[in-house]
Amino acid sequence: MITLERASRWYGQVIGLNDVTCSIGPGITALLGPNGAGKSSMLKLITGQLRPTTGKVTMFGLDPFANPNVYNRMGYCPEIESAYDEVTGRQFVSLMATLAGLRGETHKRSVTNALQLVDMESAANRKMGGYSKGMRQRIKVAQAIVHDPQVLILDEPFNGLDPVSRRDMGLVLSNLANQGKCVLLSSHILHEVEQMTSTVLMLYKGRLLASGNVREIRGLIDRFPHKISVESDRVRELAEHLISLESVIGVKLDSTNRSRLEIETSTPDRFYSDFPAMVLEHKFQITRFYSPDNNLESVFHYLIQG
Amino acid sequence: MTDLILYQSAIRDLTRPKRLFWVCVLILIAPALALLVRLSIHNHLDIASFYQQLCSTIVYGFVLVLLSVLFATGAITSELEQKTIVYLLTRPVARWRILLAKYLAAVTIATLAAWLSLSLLAAITIGAQGLAAAHFWLQMGIIPLGVLAYSGVFLFIAALTGRTLVPLGIGIFYGFLWETIVPELPGNFKVASLMTYLHLMAKIKTQNQDSGSLFSTASTFHITLSVAWLVILLTFILSLMASLMLFSVKEYVPREETA
Numbered sequence: 001m002i003t004l005e006r007a008s009r010w011y012g013q014v015i016g017l018n019d020v021t022c023s024i025g026p027g028i029t030a031l032l033g034p035n036g037a038g039k040s041s042m043l044k045l046i047t048g049q050l051r052p053t054t055g056k057v058t059m060f061g062l063d064p065f066a067n068p069n070v071y072n073r074m075g076y077c078p079e080i081e082s083a084y085d086e087v088t089g090r091q092f093v094s095l096m097a098t099l100a101g102l103r104g105e106t107h108k109r110s111v112t113n114a115l116q117l118v119d120m121e122s123a124a125n126r127k128m129g130g131y132s133k134g135m136r137q138r139i140k141v142a143q144a145i146v147h148d149p150q151v152l153i154l155d156e157p158f159n160g161l162d163p164v165s166r167r168d169m170g171l172v173l174s175n176l177a178n179q180g181k182c183v184l185l186s187s188h189i190l191h192e193v194e195q196m197t198s199t200v201l202m203l204y205k206g207r208l209l210a211s212g213n214v215r216e217i218r219g220l221i222d223r224f225p226h227k228i229s230v231e232s233d234r235v236r237e238l239a240e241h242l243i244s245l246e247s248v249i250g251v252k253l254d255s256t257n258r259s260r261l262e263i264e265t266s267t268p269d270r271f272y273s274d275f276p277a278m279v280l281e282h283k284f285q286i287t288r289f290y291s292p293d294n295n296l297e298s299v300f301h302y303l304i305q306g
Numbered sequence: 307m308t309d310l311i312l313y314q315s316a317i318r319d320l321t322r323p324k325r326l327f328w329v330c331v332l333i334l335i336a337p338a339l340a341l342l343v344r345l346s347i348h349n350h351l352d353i354a355s356f357y358q359q360l361c362s363t364i365v366y367g368f369v370l371v372l373l374s375v376l377f378a379t380g381a382i383t384s385e386l387e388q389k390t391i392v393y394l395l396t397r398p399v400a401r402w403r404i405l406l407a408k409y410l411a412a413v414t415i416a417t418l419a420a421w422l423s424l425s426l427l428a429a430i431t432i433g434a435q436g437l438a439a440a441h442f443w444l445q446m447g448i449i450p451l452g453v454l455a456y457s458g459v460f461l462f463i464a465a466l467t468g469r470t471l472v473p474l475g476i477g478i479f480y481g482f483l484w485e486t487i488v489p490e491l492p493g494n495f496k497v498a499s500l501m502t503y504l505h506l507m508a509k510i511k512t513q514n515q516d517s518g519s520l521f522s523t524a525s526t527f528h529i530t531l532s533v534a535w536l537v538i539l540l541t542f543i544l545s546l547m548a549s550l551m552l553f554s555v556k557e558y559v560p561r562e563e564t565a
Contacts, residue, residue, distance in 0.1 A: 068398040076396045080389040098311045099397040
C-alpha cells in the first residue's frame with residue numbers, strides 16, 4: 001500500500017530522511033526511533049505534506065502530495081497538540097467527515113461510531129479548548145478513522161494517554177488491522193508497540209536501521225549485555241546472591257552511591273523472572289529498580305554497535 | 307456542501323475575539339476622528355469635503371487596505387501558526403478549493419467591516435441628506451472591489467511566503483507608504499497605485515485633485531474609468547489565480563516542524 005524508494009528529504013543543510021527504501025502493507029507497522037530520528041519527516045512524506053528531495057514515495061501507486069485520490073482512502077492523526085479550540089469534539093470530527101465526502105445518515109453514523117470507538121462520546125459536546133491531552137489525542141484519532149480509511153497513519157498516537165486508554169487505543173488499532181487495513185504508527189517507546197505488532201521499521205538519524213520482525217531485532221539487542229540498576233539496604237549481600245544467578249554476568253558497586261548496584265545480564269527476560277524470587281527469599285528491601293537500557297536510544301546504540 | 311463548510315469554518319477561524327478586537331478598532335478610527343472634529347469645530351467646517359477627506363485617507367487608504375492585509379494573510383497563516391492546517395491539507399479536497407473558501411471568507415468580513423466604517427463616518431458627517439451628493443452609495447459599492455483586489459495581492463504574498471510577519475510587514479509598508487505616497491508623487495507614478503484607480507471608480511476627490519497641485523498636474527497619463535475597472539479586475543483575477551495555483555503545489559508545514 002505504501003512504498004518508499006530511496007526517499008530522502010533535506011531541510012536546507014539538514015537531512016531529515018536519508019535514502020529510505022521500504023514497503024508497508026496491511027496490518028500494524030510500527031515506525032520506531034528516538035526523537036529526531038526522522039519519523040515525522042517520513043510520515044509527512046507518506047501523507048503528502050512534503051515531497052521527497054530525491055527518490056519516490058507512493059501510496060496505492062499514486063504520488064500522495066496534495067492528492068485527494070490518496071486522501072480519500074487515508075486517515076492521518078498528526079502529532080500536533082493544537083486543535084480548533086473553539087469547536088466541540090463532535091463538530092471537529094463532523095467537519096472532518098464532511099471534508100472526507102460523507103453526507104446524510106452515513107455522515108451521522110460515522111461520526112458517532114468514530115467517537116464511540118475512541119470512547120469520546122460522552123465528552124464530544126464539550127469545546128476542544130477544555131480537553132486534556134489524552135482527550136485531544138483520542139479526538140484526533142476519531143477524525144482520522146471517521147471516513148473508514150484503508151490506510152491509517154498515526155504520529156505518536158499514545159502520547160498523553162493513560163495506561164488504560166493506551167490499552168484501549170491499542171485494541172482499536174488492532175481491530176482495524178484485523179479488518180485488513182494498513183496501520184502505520186510512530187513511537188519512540190519500544191515496549192508500547194511490541195504488544196501490538198511484530199512488524200517494525202527502525203529509524204535512526206534519518207536512516208532506516210532495521211526493519212522486520214521485532215523479535216529478530218530483540219534477538220540482536222539481547223546479544224549485548226543489558227544494564228540494570230538496583231538500590232537496596234544490603235547491597236554487598238545482594239551482590240553475592242546476584243552473582244550466583246545464571247542470568248547475571250556481572251555486578252558492580254556504584255562508586256558514587258554506596259547503596260546502588262549495577263547489574264549486567266545477557267538474558268534480561270530470565271533475569272526479570274529470577275530476581276523477584278531471590279529478593280523475596282532473602283527479604284531484601286529494594287528502594288529503586290530501573291534499567292537505563294530500557295529506552296529506545298540504548299536499543300539503537302546496541303544496533304549500531306552490532 | 308464541502309465548499310460551504312470550508313467557508314463557514316474559515317469565517318469562524320477569521321473572527322476569533324483577538325482579531326475582532328483589532329477590526330473594531332479599525333472600523334471606529336474614521337467615525338471617531340469625525341466625531342472628535344465635529345465636536346471641537348462648530349463653524350467653518352466644510353462637511354462634504356471633510357467626509358471626502360476621511361473617506362479617501364482613512365476608510366479607503368487605511369482601513370480597507372489594512373483589513374485586506376489582516377484577513378487575506380490570516381486566511382493562510384492563522385492555520386499555519388496554529389498548526390491545524392495539516393487537518394485540511396490531508397483531506398480529499400483540492401487545495402485550491404480550500405484556499406478559495408478562505409479567500410471568500412476573508413473578503414466577506416473585510417468588506418462588511420469597511421462598509422460599517424464608511425456608514426458610521428457618513429452618519430456622523432454628511433447625514434442621510436448628503437448621501438447622494440457625496441456619492442456614498444457608489445463608494446460603498448466600490449469597497450468590495452477594492453477588498454477583492456487588495457486581498458488577492460496579499461493572499462498571493464502569504465501563499466508565497468507561508469509566514470505571518472512577512473506579508474504583514476509588506477502589507478503595512480504597502481498600505482502606509484506606497485498607497486499613501488505614490489499617488490501623490492509627480493509624473494505618472496500614480497499608475498502604480500491601486501488606490502488611484504479605486505478613487506477614480508468611487509469618485510473620491512483627493513486633496514491634490516481639489517487644489518490642482520503641481521504633483522497632479524505634472525502627470526501626463528490620463529486614467530479613464532474603464533482603465534481603472536480593468537486594472538482592478540485584472541489585479542483581482544490574476545493575483546487570486548496565482549495564489550490558488552501556488553497553494554496547490556507548495557509545501558505548507560508549520561515552521562518548527564520542518565526545522
